[in-house]
Amino acid sequence: MSIRIHKPGLLTTVQDLGRTGYGKYGVIVSGAMDRSAHRIANWIAGNDDSAAALEITLSGFAAEFGQDHWIAITGGQMTPVINGRDVPMWRPVFVRQGSRLVFKRPVSGCRAYLAVSGGLDVPVVLGSRSTYLRAGIGGFEGRALKAGDELSVGLAPLRNPHPFPGERESRQSKASTISGAAGEDGSFYAVSWAVPWSVLPAYSPNPEIRFVRGRQWDDFTLRSRQAFAESSYKVTPQSDRMGYRLAGSPIMLESPREYLSEAVALGTVQIPADGQSIVLMADRQTLGGYPKIAQVISVDLPVMAQAAPGEHIKFREVTLQEAESLYLCQERKLKRLEMMIRLKLKEGYHA
Amino acid sequence: MAWSFFPLGDSAVLIEFGSGVDEKIHQEIRAAVRRIEGRPFPGFIECVSAFNTLCVYYDLMGLRLPGRKMTAYEHVCSLLREMEKTAGDDKEVQSGQVIDIPVCYGGEFGPDLGHVAELNGLSEEDVISIHAGGQYLxxxxxxxxxxxxxxxMPDTIAAPRKKTPRLSIPAGSVGIAGAQTGIYPIETPGGWQIIGRTPLELFRPGDSPPTLLQGGDYIRFCPIGPEEYRRLRGMQPL
Structure with a gap:
């Protein structure tokens, strides 16, 4: 065992980038809600994109490391502490065996990712390690984590720092990359560099979320379309990994009718009969029968995924062309970030 | 019927093939899926079809965009239009298999059978013979x-959804909702009128493909008794 769960908190699941290729069998994609934060956590831990990591929701999570590990914590700021000391996010952190990681309270965002060098070693089911809660497959025994669960970790691609910087050193280590803040009791050690804010998604409380028009946009009343694009919508507590349920000015069809079920996508905004939007997220079903007013653009999905209940969302329309170029631009930035991280790790700790 | 294209955000195209629930449209979609999956374009992720639509998901970074003049969406549409042109070149569409689904109707497995019968002025036996009498695509x-x-499904056994959905419906339950019938592959909450249960497993995550049924198959429901149900489930006889 390598990570023992003391408290799972609100919801902690094993996720990777999702289960694609099985939509025609009704198998949902699942995967990390904030895919950017998930990918970056894996890169920092020296892993590939496809490695499994923990998605930790809001508060109450506590776990203990059964071995020394390189880890990375990214995503929402939920005050992670190791043995009582704040641990910095978005950078490599070396934790000693027996250290205890706790998320104290959510400050901003609502999902954090904990990647461990080597990746979480759970079986691949239908091409993915993601947890599919409703079908009870994937992840750790097909379910959310519970107290007492013990997770194994794969072979780490990073070597342990030597000497461990927290220990009393006879001389200053020559490798300057190994300078940073250590936990007082030597329980962890964080490197001095971190992922720059400029490359991260535009995280913000009460964010603006950009959309392109959905297939049934024209079926809604003019007033509804204006309300959708101009007023703000509150994230309700009924929101979950399946979808964000928003409350606000109702969105009504010009003339109510039944629609045949058809495929939906990550970020589809569908409107049930009560006129309150649902933004479909990672655990969405493959097909849906509600009319679609909009589609959240790909670059804003990580921002959406960090919106917590009680926050307000404001939608803004962009063209499909803008959505595409924003996405390509962001992916190029992330590619550069990945290369930069790999170089940094090579200087320091690559096995 | 010409294909109509709609963007589903910045990473998927929805193709519409006519309107309504129609077996011809369904066959056309199946042929399209085979063609697209048989010759996947760079960046193709997967296809998901429904009654009269087919959705093609793609990875924007994986596409080979010819230039800056065309958006990624237009590029994917043009690739799909090429495939549309060759529609009809296919050899005869392979017809789906016919699969028998044994169902133990009524009793503890089908608590709403009596209600469905009463609503339609039929006996429980009538509902069973009508439900099991047809072939379903x-x-x-x-x-x-x-x-x-x-x-x-014949309208003569239609029944509206329950006003209050049940919190849990066991896997294998066979139900009616409006003029539709279906089978629950996994235990889930639901509002369908439950008339029976099949001992077969519809979702088989360890197998390839992972489901008993696939689009294009035909099924027939075959009534069985509780003893047969237990035998097929590998349970001890009562």
Whole structure:
């Protein structure tokens, strides 16, 4: 065992980038809600994109490391502490065996990712390690984590720092990359560099979320379309990994009718009969029968995924062309970030 | 019928093939899926079909965009239009298999059978023989893993959904909702009128393909008794 769960908190699941290729069998994609934060956590831990990591929701999570590990914590700021000391996010952190990681309270965002060098070693089911809660497959025994669960970790691609910087050193280590803040009791050690804010998604409380028009946009009343694009919508507590349920000015069809079920996508905004939007997220079903007013653009999905209940969302329309170029631009930035991280790790700790 | 294209955000194209629930449209979609999956373009992720639509998901970074003049969406549409042109070149569309689904109707497995009968002024036996008398086309799989959207149920046994959904419906339950019938592959909450249960497993995550039924298959319901149900489930006889 390598990570023992003391408290799972609100919801902690094993996720990777999702289960694609099985939509025609009704198998949902699942995967990390904030895919950017998930990918970056894996890169920092020296892993590939496809490695499994923990998605930790809001508060109450506590776990203990059964071995020394390189880890990375990214995503929402939920005050992670190791043995009582704040641990910095978005950078490599070396934790000693027996250290205890706790998320104290959510400050901003609502999902954090904990990647461990080597990746979480759970079986691949239908091409993915993601947890599919409703079908009870994937992840750790097909379910959310519970107290007492013990997770194994794969072979780490990073070597342990030597000497461990927290220990009393006879001389200053020559490798300057190994300078940073250590936990007082030597329980962890964080490197001095971190992922720059400029490359991260535009995280913000009460964010603006950009959309392109959905297939049934024209079926809604003019007033509804204006309300959708101009007023703000509150994230309700009924929101979950399946979808964000928003409350606000109702969105009504010009003339109510039944629609045949058809495929939906990550970020589809569908409107049930009560006129309150649902933004479909990672655990969405493959097909849906509600009319679609909009589609959240790909670059804003990580921002959406960090919106917590009680926050307000404001939608803004962009063209499909803008959505595409924003996405390509962001992916190029992330590619550069990945290369930069790999170089940094090579200087320091690559096995 | 010409294909119509709609963007589903910045990473998917929805193709519409006419309107309504129609076996011809369904066959056309199946032929299109085979063609697209048979010659996947760079960046193609997967296809998901429904009654009269087919959705093609793609990875924007994986596409080979010819230049800056064309958006990624237009590029994917043009690739799909090329495939549309060759539609009809296919050899005869392979017809789906016919799969028998044994169902133990009524009793503890079908608590709403009496209600469905009463609503339609029929006896329970009538409902069973009407439900088991037809052949149903699997138009699509969705809602839950392996859940078939079936066409072909006679209106004479239609019944509205329950006002208050049950918190848990066991896997294998066979139900009616409006003029639709279906089978629950996994235990889930639901508002369908439950008339029976099959001992077969519809979702088989360890197998390839992972579901008993696939779009294009036909199914027939075959009434069985509780003893047979237990035998097929590998349970001890009562």
């Amino acid at each position: 699997v138009y699509a799989i969705g809602f839950a893993p392996g859940f078939p959207y079936l066409g072909g």
